[in-house]
Amino acid sequence: MDVKKVPDIITARLPVYLRALQRMADAGLKTTSSQELGEKVGISAAQIRKDVSQFGEFGKQGTGYSIDYLMDRLREILKVNRIWDVIVVGAGDMGHALANYQGLINRGFNIVAIFDNNQEKIGQTIGDYVIEDSDNLIEYVKESGIKIAILTLPASAAQIVADELIEAGVRALLNYAPVSIATPPNVKIQYIDPAIHLQRMTYYL
C-alpha cells in the first residue's frame, strides 16, 4: 500500500488503538465501532475515523470495523506483524522488571539479551537471561544486527552508550535514564521517566 506522509501525532495514537483492539479480541469480540473504540481509549470517534482513514479504507459505513482485520492492518502499519529482537542495557531494578515483563512478546518485541558493566552482576541470571558483559555490547549489536535497544542506565552513562549503540547500527532507543539524549535524524528515541509524567499532571492539580 502506498502510504502518504502521516503526522507523528497520528502514528503515535495507533499503538493505543491496537492495544485496545487486542483487549476486545481477548474478550471474544469480533467487530467494533469508532464510537466504542473511542470510549475505550478516550479519543473521539471522529478522530479515530480520521486517523485510521489516513491508511486506507478499513470499515464500511454502519457496519463498523472487523477487529481482527483492523488489528492486522495496524500491526502491518506499525511493522509489528513480526517480532523485533531488543536488547536491554542496564541490569538494575528496571532492567529486572523488563526482563520479567511478559507484555512485550505478544506485541512485537523479544528481549534477547541484557547487559551490565558491573562485574558483580555479570553472569548472574534474571529469569531466562544471563547478564552479559557490556564490554561485549557493541560487538553483539553489530553481529546480530539489533535495531532496538532499551536503556536502563544512570543518566551519566546514557549519552555515551547511546552514541556507541547508534554507531553500531541501533535505530530506535527507549530511554529510561532520566536525561535527554541527542540522536541523529535517522534514529528514533522515546522516553520513559515517571517524574516527567507526574510533573505533567501536577501542573493541573
Place this chain on the structure above:
Amino acid sequence: MDVKKVPDIITARLPVYLRALQRMADAGLKTTSSQELGEKVGISAAQIRKDVSQFGEFGKQGTGYSIDYLMDRLREILKVNRIWDVIVVGAGDMGHALANYQGLINRGFNIVAIFDNNQEKIGQTIGDYVIEDSDNLIEYVKESGIKIAILTLPASAAQIVADELIEAGVRALLNYAPVSIATPPNVKIQYIDPAIHLQRMTYYL
C-alpha cells in the same frame, strides 16, 4: 502571577526543560541560553523561548537565563516547589523498581505507601516500605488526602481500582497497566507502557 490558559503540548515540555536545567545545575553551571538548552533537549531555541514566554519574562536578550531562577519558576509553574505524597498500587516487579527508585524525591514526589492484594506479599518489605493490604487502600487515601497514585496492576484490575481511587479523592494517575483507563474530566492520567513506546518507533524503521 496571572497565567493564561497554556496548551497542553507546551506544559508537557516544561518538565523536560526542568530536568535538563537540573543536570546543568548539578554540573555547576549558573546560566544558560535557549540555544544551549535546546541542544540538550532536542527542541529548537525559538520553541523554547516561545514556550517559556507563555509564563512571563525569564531572561534578558543576550544575557540568557539564570538556571536557578528558571528552575525555581518552572517548579512553581509545575507545582513541584513542594513534595507530593504518592502511593503505588501493585507490588510486582514494577512496584519494586519504583519503591527503590531514587529519582522521584528530588523532583517533587515522595512514595509514602505501597499496596497489594496478594496475601503472600502483604507485610513483606521493599526497601523502607512494608507492603500494605489493598483492602485498606481507599480508607488510606481518604484519610491522608492523597491526590496522586501510581498503578502497577494487571490490566484487568486497573479500571476498577482507578474508579475507587478517584471516588476517594485521587486526581492524578500514572498508569503502568497496559490498558487505557477512562477518567472524568477533573482527573489527569498519564501512561507508561513500553510496548506502546516501542511501536511508536518501529513505524519509522
